[in-house]
Amino acid sequence: MSVELDLFPHIERLAYAVGEAPNVSAQLKMVPEDFIVEEVLGFSPSGEGEHLYIHVKAIDYNTEFLLSHIAKGLGVSKKSVVYSGLKDRYAVASQWFSVHLPGNAHIDLSPIENENVTVLEAARNLKKLRRGAHRGNQFTIRLKNMVCDAEQKVVINDRITLIQKEGFPNYFGPQRFGRNENNIASAMRSVESGKSPKKRFQRSITFSALRSLLFNISLSERISDGTWKDALEGDVFALSGTESFFVPNNSDDEEKTSVATRLASGDIAVAGVLYGDGELPQAGIAAKKLLATFAPYSSIMEFLVSQRVAMSVRPYSVLPKDLSYEWESSDVLKLSFFLPKGVFATSLLRELVVC
Known part of the structure; x- marks a missing residue:
């Protein structure tokens, strides 16, 4: 277990879509009104x-x-x-x-x-x-006390434009893992003992932390090798804004072309796995890569299977809807966008600033 825990905290180690971490810091939630979220029932x-x-x-x-x-x-x-x-x-x-x-x-x-x-x-x-x-959430966020020159603002603006066109990594945000990622440390104690918490709410936190950790690590690996938005042989695909996924017929050239077109448009996304009990939906090269990435975490995988946590999928990328931005002053950036349920606004912000 100690080898696995030496990797934590993991959030700061995750790869960025643009290849490097932002070099501008900002303050988030100086007051509650800096972070407005409106749940859209649908x-x-x-x-x-x-x-x-x-x-x-x-x-x-x-x-x-x-x-x-x-x-x-x-x-x-x-x-x-x-x-x-x-x-x-x-x-x-x-x-x-x-x-x-x-x-x-x-x-x-x-x-x-x-x-x-x-x-x-x-x-x-x-x-x-x-x-x-619910269908998703509408966000209005203000980033404050941003110390950046004209050139750095251009970089931020360019990153926002890129996210508008291509989306951002669908990482589980730090909220999922608790303060200082304590939810992971607690969950690893359950892995070590082989027993899940008795209370339902704590069990849910334990399973979510472990599956989210594995997903984030697999997504980071795909970003690092440049395949998080490109199909590998054996990949599965999630329909944008839904929990549905499909496995394409790789022997059908017409379907391959359709998948490539839909990936480029953001209609679908390459999907990773929320690990658990059941058959891995990926096959071929995609499955081999996934299992190789998960290999150091075999104790977590075995625990999730033993607890009969159902296997499911989650898209690797998200295309926000109606993403707009405004520099309200030299050091305040206002962002507005809609995200499907389960997607973390902080994962979008992570691509722009350190906060």
Whole structure:
């Protein structure tokens, strides 16, 4: 285990799409209003049913704390309240919750509201909200105290333009791994013992940290050898903005041409694996490369299989929608963009500045 732990923290070792780390620093989240995230549900509640959907804007509340706040305000158990996606604490975040409240009586939502929490809208629905049900998130971010000259600004502008055209590496951001990557260290103790935590929430953190670590390392390897956006024999591909993937017929020249065209347009992306129990979706050269990359982490792989964590895939690259930027002053850069669910805004920022 010590050999594996010597590689941590791993985030700072990951390869950059542009080949080198940014040489401009910036401050992120000096105030919550510097990081605005708006959850886009992607569908409308039906207007009837025993589940009340509540769209809430919160300042300086993380999702779990906000869930507890809603449960207490409405006098229900925390198990009755569910959310679709997790949001950071030090931010202005709007997101959806659903609360199991049978009956058609009017529900007073005023106990939820305070100087930091506002109810934006509410409507009933037949089914409760599911984890990951939202389509994505709209971000508005301000990077402040940027010390850069005219030439460095040109470099940053060029990198933004490149991301607009070609996307950025779909790394799991540092939020996934906890402060100082403590989630990884904790997860490795489970690997060493061969036992996962008893509490469901802690099990989820353990499995997520380990699978995200392996994914990041495999993506970094593909970036380093220049193949993170190019198909290798045996690769699988993810459909942009969805959880669907497909395996092309490599013997069909017409399909090969179609894959290349769709990769160039951003309609699809080469997919890596979130390792677990099951058959590896990649084959041939892609599978061999993946397994060679994972070889030093065999204990993690064996643990995930033993815990019956299902194998799945994740795209290596992401093309943000409606990415725009504005220099609000000489040292403040404002960015706005939409990302599919599960994609980290900090992974986009990582390509531009050190923060």
